[in-house]
Amino acid sequence: MENKLKEPFMPPIDRVDGKLKVTGAAKYSAEYNIPQMAYGVMVGSSIAKGIILSMDTKAAENAPGVLGVITPFNIEKPAGYNIETSGNISATKKGFNVFDDKLIRFSGQPIAIVMADSYERALHAATLIKVNYKKDSFQTNLEKAIPVVKPLEGNAFKDYTRGDVNAWKTAPVKIEAEYNIPIEVHNPMELHAITVHWETPDKVLVYEKTQSLMDTQEKIMELFGLKKENVHIITKFIGGAFGSAFNVWPHAVAALIGAKQINKPLKVVLSRDQMFMNVGYRPQSIQKISIGAQPDGKITGINHEAISMTASYQEFTEGIVNVSRMLYDIPNVFTRYKIYPMDLSLPTWMRGPGETTGAYALECAIDELAHALKMDPLKLRLLNYSDTDLEKQRPYSSKYLKEAFEIGSEKIGWNDRHPEPRSMPEGDWLAGYGMGSGVFIGWRGGAQVGARFTADGKLLLQSAVTDMGPGTATAMTKLAAETFGISPDKIVFEMGDSSLPPGIMQGGSGTTSSLGTTVNNATLSLKKKLFELVKNKAVFHTETIHDVKFEDVVFENGQMMLSSDHTRKMSYSDILESAGLDNIEFIEETKGFNNVDYSTYAYAAHFVKVLVHPATGVIKMEKIVSAVDGGTIVNDKTARSQIIGGVVGGIGMALMEEGVVDNRYGRWVNNNFADYHVPVNADVPHIEALFVNKPDPILNPMGSKGIGEVAMVGFAAAVANAVFHATGKRIRALPITPDKII
């Protein structure tokens, strides 16, 4: 028997943790009060590269309330925290371990933690530390690094070639352009925070902002040589992350070391400015795209080359150019990806990592080609629509991008668009329509879910996963309610604790696919167990059915019923009672899925209307429609919010977000919300999020493909293309600020 989602679906449900969030009762990692808790404040380096010659911490140590100051000069390494370093700058490409050596690798690098009995005292004492550096020359400017710095080598940087790399050059119609995206910073609203409590010298309780309980647990086990059962991570709520909360960042390690040293529970919260150089960012990129096409619009070849950056001490790669290998039906493809080590902190995954960057360039280039061909950009995309994955040489498990184009273009009124740029004035403003498509891989990893169904009709599900906002517990509750046939309010999905059965990370748009499969399998197991418990099955027998089988019954409204006669039924509670049981309890485990026969991707079709004020360069987002093929949508209400959220991230990327480093000092210029602009309410019109909502038949039993990332992929291109349509100006460097328009 299958356990697929029923049609028609149960109506969407409100967030199961909504009440906790609107009353302030939801607890984030800095909000646990442990008796005797101390506060830690991180001190960052004021130079970008060099060596610390000396540190004067005396004033800080003597300041009122100070319990300890740890620096590279006085660290007492806890057992297991024993990372070798060579001590010279050239050999730093082996990671960065806080307080482990005296090298400075980036401005703002944590060089001390000051711990005191109150937050204010720690904060003040941290200002008293004096540092003497030997400065070294550094490079924080990607453009200047390219001619003089050697890019990293390795498998991640091999060129990809399909067919003839020169095909685009010989085509009758061609375009070539370069696209620039600056550093972007996740900036979740919650400051990264960790609260550490060493319950014994080899047992630690940690409240940490993490998207992956299991990875965080493992890393802390490794770092401090601890047993798994002695590393307890709790992350009940995450105030946004968007990729910034996978790593165990240096401040978290500092907190673990510090709490051990002062033998008190310790809380460390980064300040907003520290968030810019301590918990990753989307790296800057420079992309060159060349496309050639026949006059009828058939694309013959594409070259996509991307240059990006990583930290001098650690490699970070993302699939920026991959999108050009598979989004369109192009026979000849060449891609190249290089990254340069910079004297900046480590970049990390940020919403739609790789694809968001690559799709911006590709989808702008497609728009440029459409203009060169004098062709509708939507028509050009349909003409080059790929029905199979040419890179991996296999079919798609499902692809409903065409359907997404259809519903999205209709909703925005794409057909009323005048093709000519600058042809649609509205009063003092110039209107423009643009589109961009997004793609992101669908996948499924392994996960365990604990299940306990009790005679009072309640179902408890448990898994060590965390939720940074999409509503994982809500989606799982809805899924379990639908597949098990009970009301969602009878279900509790417990998560956010590493002592629960190991779940999956939250990220890469794979949580619902992975965890949902296990929840789905758990309710199927539960139904089978209930069926087996019915010793006397006569209640289900009819004139034609004498030996009822599992396949003959359905499970609805807390009742097991004969599918052909719903009056022959038994409630779940009665089944348990007649079997003399209080509950059924088990752990369901589902292995990850190795998708070898198919390629699975989620798709988005973003359509926007902008108004541009030619005299001032002001851009207003006037209308937004994003249509998404994410397979089956498990809970429409929360899924819609994910799309809206991805789109708002895209508005930021397109129009305002830009991490600025002063290359004279290698230091951040705009490390705060007043200077690093993110969209606010007034920047965002009503956003229409639409779903194709057709199941993917391969990836998982729900038919879902994942939507969190694809919501943002391709959106910035839609805005850039709309600005071109409005003004006739092609702005190829994000963000598109007024100064670039006028």
Added chain:
Amino acid sequence: MDKKVTTPIHSSARRNFLKQSSAMVALALAPPTILKAGDKKVEDQIAGYFEKVPVKLEINGKAHALSIEPRVTLLDLLREQLHLTGTKKGCDHGQCGACTVHINGKRVNACLTLAVMQGGNKITTIEGLANGDELHPMQEAFIKHDGFQCGYCTPGQIMSAVACVKEGHAESDDDIREYMSGNICRCGCYTNIVDAIKDAKKGGKSL
């Protein structure tokens, strides 16, 4: 920059005075065993005592008589000392709105005001908005319209939204957008936040 100017002479001088005088008080009052310890701990405790200022204020209908260091912000008082963690810290610079509370009915960023300035004032935080188990209509509307994802900016958004309606700044969608722009939502739920505020306003219940 002239280095002399950047040294916070006033505050450090005061601190030194307090530490010296506290040492003298300790000398006069402390039993010999503690004096022998002669350590920083005693000094710290006494310094802490002298640095605190008595403040009476009302939070969520409850009177508090507190002794607070003058440098403690209202936000840190709420979160770290009173454990009212519903009010959030997102920037500590008045740039994000996550710490929005009501002071005498007006919305204020709790990170931008010192706790000692609030003597005699009535402060309402997100924890004090609901009527017991009955949610405030704005809280209901945020759940109904899914006006949040991660939930971190939500208390600030809701406190701001209630004030926004009361101020008469929720007469149109554009009005709401403008007057709710001091509250950043990085999950990007603005569309739903606007819907929630409109709904709560037209719901007719007293906000």
